[in-house]
Amino acid sequence: MNHQSSPETAIFPDDKPTSLAARCWLDDASILDIDQFVKTLSGIKSKGVRPDLIGSIITHYASKWIPELSAEPPQSPVINDLLQSPPESATASWLKKRFFLETIVTVLPPEKDAVPCSFLLRLLKKANMLGVDSNYREELEKRVAWRLDQAALKELMIPCFSHVRGTLLDVELMLRLVKRYVELDIEGLRSGVGIFKVAKLVDAYLAEAALDSELALPEFMELAGAVPPQARATDDGLYRAIDTYLKMHVNVTKQERKTLCRLIDSQKLSIEASLHAAQNDRLPVRSVIQVLFSEQTKLHSHIDWSRSFSITKSPNPGLDPHERCHSSRELAMIQQMEIKKLKENVSKLERQCHMMQSQIEKLSEKKKGFFSWRKFAMSTTLRDISVEVANESLEGTGFNSSSIGRQTPVNGKKGRSKNSRKWRQSMS
The missing domain is CATH 1.25.40 (Serine Threonine Protein Phosphatase 5, Tetratricopeptide repeat)
Incomplete structure (x- = not known):
């Protein structure tokens, strides 16, 4: 890092804490050395740099060291060449990344708003993947929860x-x-x-x-x-x-x-x-x-x-309620209510049709026995007439009408009394 060519007053503007500004503090050689980065970051903090700018520097550095932590496209070929260290075992690579993440968590600014929530979530995801110590993961969870x-x-x-x-x-x-x-x-x-x-x-x-x-x-x-x-x-x-x-x-x-x-x-x-x-x-x-x-x-x-509302506010209270509603939500609700009423009317009509159809079927079944029913009705009518005439003829004889089995009118017509006598003689 070149301290002589990077005075604090001309490092980066105060209103844009971007990754471009973070590059002014770091060079590509310091990316591979985590200890050198921690020393450099301590010197930056001692100069009184704002916490959001420090967070931008940490985000830029971590994204270069572990590409999975970056939300941007992959780095330039120069950075990729620097990151391609000599081949090492999977265990050594895992331990190195784990130590790196734990170090990044320790150097985060105490202000919880200094680092973007998206970067903290990517950091937490990588920490869970690498099995970082629970204390560091709990610290990350607290920071994420603060800006959830x-x-x-x-x-x-x-x-x-x-x-x-x-x-x-x-x-x-x-x-x-x-x-x-x-x-x-x-x-x-x-x-x-x-x-x-x-x-x-x-x-x-x-x-x-x-x-x-x-x-x-x-x-x-x-x-x-x-x-x-x-x-x-x-x-x-x-x-x-x-x-x-x-x-x-x-x-x-x-x-x-x-x-x-x-x-x-x-x-x-x-x-x-x-x-x-x-x-x-x-x-x-x-x-x-x-x-x-x-x-x-x-x-x-x-x-x-x-x-x-329409009664109190509308200048013309005689308007239809449908015309008082102006919002699309109100119109949709009224249309739904009308559709519901139409469905209910249709269901009522269907029930009435089913009832009428069942009645028609019952009448068609009784149509076959219509003539026998008519014959029975006629015989019943004749019997009623004969009983009525018999009761009229027994007036004044002392017989009770209940002895015949049917109650008949007491006052009959004169013409019917003569006919009743002839009817009695013919029966005898």
Whole structure:
């Protein structure tokens, strides 16, 4: 490193702490010597350089020494030639990289915002791969958890390097990071906006982790519940993750499905997610009913609100409620309500048609016995008439009409009495 040609005032501008500025402090010869780098970095710190610039120097140096730590394309051929040291055993190379990573962790600035979160995640991934001491990994986890709301999903997809666990992703690591961040949020050390970003990251991470058939249900539920419910503005991401898990894990019992679906707040589902859940046969019936009931409640409350708002604010209260709504969401909700009513009307008409058809079939079956029924009806009518005439003829004779077996009118016509006598004589 050339100290004479690099005065502190002309090293790099104060507003651009980039890798180009870091190259002004380092030369290619110091990349291969970690001890020389530590001495150089100590001299830079003693000059009072800002922590973010020191972090940029460390990021540049580590990315040159271990290309996997860089988010940029591979280095130039000159750097590659320098990095091509004489052949050595795999164990020696592993020990050298492990010592290098532990040294990098020790020289990180105490300020947690000095190093980008993406670089810390790549450093943590490499540390888990090389089996770095747990103290150094815990330090990296603390730094990552501090800036977890700035992380990207791609960087969080750290594989599981344990031989005991069979999952593809290190879900336990993600759970530790989320729990640390939530604790910081509860203590008021982080802003309240970041917890919403972390909740989205967790839901997206769960959707990817759910594709692993080895992921156990308790691990999935613990990570999903690590984020406070109020941190999720919408549960669409969580619903997508749960649906993916149920799709990939067909052996989940009915009770486990119920327990898993309790994590979803049906009030926080969008219209699209609610429609999908209403037709999802993987969900328990109780969950589907809750989704439908919540959607109906939201529709009614929204309609009542729009009516009250239109009555108080609209200059023309006689307009139709459909004309008072201006947003696309309101129009979509009203259209859905109308479609629902049409479906109900169609189902009622179908039921009525089925009832009419069954009645027609019953009438067609009775049509064959129509004439016998008519004959029976005529004979019954004649019997009633004869009994009535007999009762009329017995008026004043002292006989009770109940002796004939049928109650007849007391007052009859005169003409009928004569006919009744002839009818009695003919019967005798």
